[in-house]
Amino acid sequence: MPEFEIGPTRADEDEAILAMTVEAGVFNQKENSTVRELLDGYYEGPEISGYNFLSCREDGRLLGYACYGPRELSSNGYDLYWICASIHARNKGVGRALMRSVEEEIAKRNGVWVVIETSDTDHYAPARRLYERCGYALSMYLPDFYCDGDGLCTFTRRVR
Numbered sequence: 001m002p003e004f005e006i007g008p009t010r011a012d013e014d015e016a017i018l019a020m021t022v023e024a025g026v027f028n029q030k031e032n033s034t035v036r037e038l039l040d041g042y043y044e045g046p047e048i049s050g051y052n053f054l055s056c057r058e059d060g061r062l063l064g065y066a067c068y069g070p071r072e073l074s075s076n077g078y079d080l081y082w083i084c085a086s087i088h089a090r091n092k093g094v095g096r097a098l099m100r101s102v103e104e105e106i107a108k109r110n111g112v113w114v115v116i117e118t119s120d121t122d123h124y125a126p127a128r129r130l131y132e133r134c135g136y137a138l139s140m141y142l143p144d145f146y147c148d149g150d151g152l153c154t155f156t157r158r159v160r
Contacts, residue, residue, distance in 0.1 A: 004094065006101040009053035009065060014039055016062045017055075020086050026123045038067050038081060051081070054101050056094050063089040066098040068106065068114075076112035083127070099134045103159045112160050120151035131155045 009017070021027060021035045041049030050069035055062055064085035071077035080102060085094040106114060116131055118124050120141070132138075136155035145152035 004063065004097050005057045006054055006097060007057075009039075009042065009055040011043065013055055013062050013065075017053075017065050017084075020062070020065070021084055023087050024084055025087075026127075035067075035082060042067070052105065054098060054105070056085075056098050056101075058089075062086070063092075064094040064098055066102050068102050070109075070111070071113075071115060074113075076110075078106045078109075078111045078114050080114055080116045083130075095130045096134060099130070103157070107160045110160070112158060114157050114159055116155040118153050118155070119146060120153050121149075124153075128153060128155070 017039065018032070018035060021032050038051045039053065041051040042053045046052045046069070050072075052068050054066050054068075056064040056066075064083070066080065066084075067082040068078055068080045071079050080099075083095060083098055083102075085092075085098075103114060114136070116136060118127055118131075120128075120143070128138075132155075134157070136157045138153055139156040140154040141151060143151040
């Protein structure tokens with residue numbers, strides 16, 4: 001797997017993150033605008049908002065990002081809220097590298113579980129395959145959760 005630089009997201013990466021999210025062609029308008037809200041919370045402070053961002057870079061160029069945070073009412077659980085790779089960096093290991101870094105950060109915080117909630121639609125099939133390749137199990141499935149024809153898939157993995 002290639003070596004990437006992965007570290008906290010910087011304020012100068014906002015526009016690239018927002019553009020990358022739209023370019024992915026997977027997320028709807030509401031989902032795209034949610035990334036802006038998560039970034040705003042991150043810059044307020046992860047200890048306040050609960051949102052942590054990591055960016056994946058190669059030679060200074062942003063290749064992808066992930067957002068995660070502690071799960072409400074749990075002392076051991078964390079949510080992966082978002083993970084996205086540039087369309088120019090797909091199938092290069094960016095998603096796996098980000099997942100590994102998120103898991104390492106969660107373990108450093110004494111987290112035990114990572115929970116990922118995603119759609120069962122065809123658009124999200126690549127994300128579900130990524131989660132499975134990274135060792136996540138489909139722990140729950142609810143058909144028609146988001147709307148008719150769009151079910152909820154909940155993936156989990158124990159990291160510690």
